[in-house]
Amino acid sequence: MAVVFQKTKGLTDKEMHYCPGCTHGIIHRLVAEVLEELDVLGDAIGVAPVGCSVLAYDYLNCDMHEASHGRAPAVATGIKRVRPENVVFTYQGDGDLASIGTAEIVHVAHRGEKITTIFVNNAIYGMTGGQMAPTTLIGQKATTAPLGRTVEHSGMPLKVSEMLATIDGAAFVERVTVDSPANVRKAKKAIKAAFECQLAGKGFSIVEVLSTCPTNWGMSPVESLGWLKDNMIPYYPLGNLRRPEEDK
């Protein structure tokens, strides 16, 4: 019998701890499939963040390095400078990347560090129980913004991809989501292109993936996907913001 679908070698057999309906799992799978399809699992070194995906090192079937909150890009820099021949990537949430680790992500892009970042934006802090993130939307409630985020108090939500796309060393910047099968396919294409960018030595590449947090948004998984589509995508438009010249 022909096999039409099977588990990727890029994932271990470990059962994931993510809440039901959380899209972290889908994003892990996409990263794993891409590494397998590019045949670089044996060369890959990933850096896991602090956040719900802190245990990503248990799920991705390649060498992994756990980093402190926000510092994954610096850790990845150290790895890549020692092992330029390896494929190095970070997997980071929005609290990790857009708050405590803003300097690290800006400068890894600025240096054109040849690493790939998977940036999971769920507009909230998941692991610590739903506090406000720099990416939390205006009006969105969080445990530290009980009445909803306001511009006067906390400023506008940070558009990380747009910001990084202004930096010359960022070779590839794209925002995707995983709210529908079609978008999952697009997300995978972007993640593949980002890794190919690294393999071609073109500079820093990042894919921002709009993700859900049913638990802390206080919604069902299905409602979460709807909320993402109706609220996040209008503010964080999907699409490519930067790619290497010759690919345009």
Place this chain on the structure above:
Amino acid sequence: MAKILMKGNEAIGAAAIKAGCKYFFGYPITPQNEIPEYMSKELPKVGGVFLQAESEVSAINMVYGAAGAGGRVMTSSSSPGIALKQEGITYIAGAELPCVIVNIVRGGPGLGGIQPAQSDYNQATRGGGNGDYKLLVYAPANVQEMVDLVQEAFDAADYYRNPVMVMGDGMIGQMMEPIEFKEVKTRRELPSKPWITDGTKGNRKPNIINSLFLDAGELEDHNIRLQAKYAEMKEKEARYENYNMENPELVLVAYGTTSRIVKNAIDELKEEGINIGLIRPITLFPFPEKAFEDIPESCKGFMSVEMSMGQMIDDVKIAVNGRWPVGFFGRSGGVIPTPTGVKNAVKEMLGGAK
């Protein structure tokens, strides 16, 4: 090999490269800037990498990544910068990775000043980061010793899979002294590194560099294992120098630059007929407690002499364990103690006239 005249900070860089250091990540801060400057010039010549990070926090995390990937790696900074590096240092200690961290200490707290000090003693020996961890800390007293201990630091780091600190101060960092690069060879049997992240190549299970243990029992086991390692360091690594310890009336304890001033004071006191000894810790962790075991009967007490407001004195008191009174003389803020100041403090403690 002939002796050459070299500035302390540059000598550290040269010694590191001779010891096989290939990677350096740092961020400028006075009075240690000659170290990154030297590395930026010399590391590329040996196929190594110097990178100026955007902050000390990033620099130490680059060290963390590089060490995990199997590189022989060093960073350097001075007090406020080392304070920022504490986050990374506890992760590196927790994940058990080898690296060398140089602290050329300046006065504090806060931005403090840029003159020499020893006020980071507690930060270095008690851990400025979170959790139960220890660094092996070397405190050289001259440029030659700094050079020799840098090689030792890299080897000890590999041997114990632990961060090792070389702690100088603005004085030895900036002074020029004649030095000799002795033939570099390790006295230790260094373990291989099957744990590094360099890609599985499909031939082995993934390696994970990590300090997270969500299970309390597992974390406790990890800490018990780490403590065993620190106990081994206490057993094998404590180093000190004795000076004029035959029949001392009083024993001074001083390290680094301060120990040199104390030696002058001791020589001058000898001419006045006052016999004073010195125990100079070369390792601050482990503190050389053995040095306090066979103290001559003549000794009436101890005195900790520091370029800080009394930090090492706690370790002196622990080592003395109530057997003698322990006095203190210290200057801070970048003020360097003078032999006269030390002599006066000695006479005061001995109850004599100034």
